[in-house]
Amino acid sequence: MTGPAYAVLAGSLRARIVSGELAPGQRLPNEQELSVEFGVGRSTVREALRALASQDLIQTTRGVSGGSFVSVPTVRHLSAHLETGVALMAAAERVTVGQLMALRHLLEVPAAGEAAKHRTDEQLEDLRRAEFDPAVAVGEATYAANQDFHLVLLRATGNPLLEVITAPLFRVLATRFGRDHAPDGFWSCVADDHAELHDLVAARDADGAVTAMRRHLDHLTGAYQQMDRLSRAR
Structure with a gap:
């Protein structure tokens, strides 16, 4: 996959979601973990997550128990x-x-x-x-x-x-x-x-x-x- 780094990352995560590897309601790895896994900066990770959220593929919450979670489809x-x-x-x-x-x-x-x-x-x-x-x-x-x-x-x-x-x-x-x-x-x-x-x-x-x-x-x-x-x- 080619394109901007955030798009490549978003595409990889999207593939995991639609394949079921990341199940509805499951929490995604945190920014630091994704940054290390894909060799990109945290700003790139955040941009990728925003792209996924705009497609209703994930939802992000704040707080101690927060994070990015795979959306439950409706x-x-x-x-x-x-x-x-x-x-x-x-x-x-x-x-x-x-x-x-x-x-x-x-x-x-x-x-x-x-x-x-x-x-x-x-x-x-x-x-x-x-x-x-x-x-x-x-x-x-x-x-x-x-x-x-x-x-x-x-x-x-x-x-x-x-x-x-x-x-x-x-x-x-x-x-x-x-x-x-x-x-x-x-x-x-x-x-x-x-x-x-x-x-x-x-x-x-x-x-x-x-x-x-x-x-x-x-x-x-x-x-x-x-x-x-x-x-x-x-």
Whole structure:
């Protein structure tokens, strides 16, 4: 590995973390130990640790029992990092609405079936709370409820990777592609689709949930493509 000394050190420590050699929650060697091991100054070590902290790979605490510890991964942090990358690709027009929605189809359609099979009563109640009345809910509240509904479905599958990978896609779609230009009837259609999905998941009808989610995402694809065209025309 080549580059600045701090980057080489950070890369070596990162490799140990992602390989599991340094486990979540484990304390890293102190500055002096890292300085000796890698033959660099302590300022270089500190810069490397700052780089790792900026990537949420480690957390540093002060005090007698302090030090740098490998971060315990969370869905929120992992999803946020992925969302940044997807948003940058969308901003650079390296990915289209159609491509984003195609990936949602691949992930969320089967996920709806898994959610119907594995959901808990608590998740079903969370799903109900995420439904909204399009005649009352407007603005950010509507967007938040829409995203919450899909998040609950993803969580109900029991596979946290689905949320990590999928949540950034609909967040980028909602913020990047002209969400303020929703066509007439859009939110009423979304609310109806969500109500149908809730009922199917409640009945543990996996096949029905798969069909309903496919139809729902078809509705969203057409609407997002229309929003994108309107946004570009401004």
